[in-house]
Amino acid sequence: MRILVTDANGTTGHAVIRHLVARGADVVGLVSQDSSRANIAGLGATPIVGDLRDIEALRLAMDGVERVYHICPAWLPDEVDIGEAVISAAQSSDISLFGYHSTIAPHLEEVPSHWAKMQVQMALMHSGLPFSIVQPAAYMRDAFEGLKGNNLEPPYRTDAPLSWVDVEDVGEAVAILMTRPDQAGGTYELCGTDTPLAAIDMAVILSQHRRQPIAARTMPIEEFVRHSPYTGFSAAQLDRVRAYFRFVDEFGMRACNSKILAMLLGRSPTPFGAVAERL
Incomplete structure (x- = not known):
């Protein structure tokens, strides 16, 4: 089965490709820069360079592909236009399943x-394409962006509760969905925590695992x-980052539990402590 993954050189793209390849899929990884080719080839996928905003380049990338998993690079102000371009290219291709990488609580207009x-x-609902939607929680590894020495310093109040998931669990779940037959029509919330974790909770877990x-x-x-990864972002991208963190500071991001992910994986999702050990 030949599957196209967009934004293949990002964190999510790497995880998805690794698990697709492990399941025997023939993966094509779409990247925006020629310098990313080696990374994708190293994961066992075929790299192809193209602009997500260029419908003709997208159609070329989809040539001979049976399924598409669309990931949009984070925080882009033209994310909707990009999504519509990928959908349009898929409509003129012979695609049996369009997987879309969304997020938990996408209804938050603010x-x-x-x-x-x-x-x-x-x-996607209007497109007529057979699709499945994946809605992952915040990645546990992203919490480490705020780890400065012996301090965990998120840009929101430390008792703000969030739902979290291990990106490797997401990659595995996506690979399962994209390689199984008859998966069209599903929307899957992917979360690794039943009880939301705040920064103060994570600090306790990190203290235990790091023995300090x-x-x-x-x-x-x-x-x-x-700080990285936000250095070099455009003003419009940073506005989106700020809006997200301000919402989390006020309300947290409590949106799901681990039941759907556990069902897909056939096991309990990876806990934060295990991710802390891995990283």
Whole structure:
């Protein structure tokens, strides 16, 4: 089975490709830069360079492909336009399943990065394509962006509760969905935590695993976005990042439980402590 993965050189793309290849899929990885080819080939996939905004390049990437898993690079202000372009290319290709990488709680209109995914989901509904939608929680590994020495410093209040998931579990679940028959029509919330974790909870777990005290404290958003991976972001991208973190600071992001992910994996999802050990 030949499967195209977009944004193949990102964190999600790598995880999805690894697990697709492990399941015997023939994977094509679409990347935006020629310099990313080696990374994709190293994962066992065939790299192809193309612009996600170029419908003709997308059609070329989909030539001979049976299924597409669309991931959009994070925080892009034209995410809806990109999604519509990928959908349009798929409509003129012989695609048996269009997998879309959305997010938990895409209905949050006040969070542009979430609302954009809701609009792409609506475009899929209108497209006539056979599709499945994956809605993952925040990645556990992203919590480590705020780990500065012995301090865990997220850009929101330290008691804000969030749902989390291991990106490797997401990659495995996506690979299962994209390689099984008769998967069209599903929408899957992927979460690895039944009880939301705040930064203060994560600090306790990290202290146990690192055998040294880790404290949780809030870093101002403007200071946080001066660090990787946000350096080099456009003003429009940073506006979306700020909107997300401000929402989390006020409300948290409690949106799902682990039951669907456990069903797909046939096991319990990976806990935060195990991710802490791995990283």
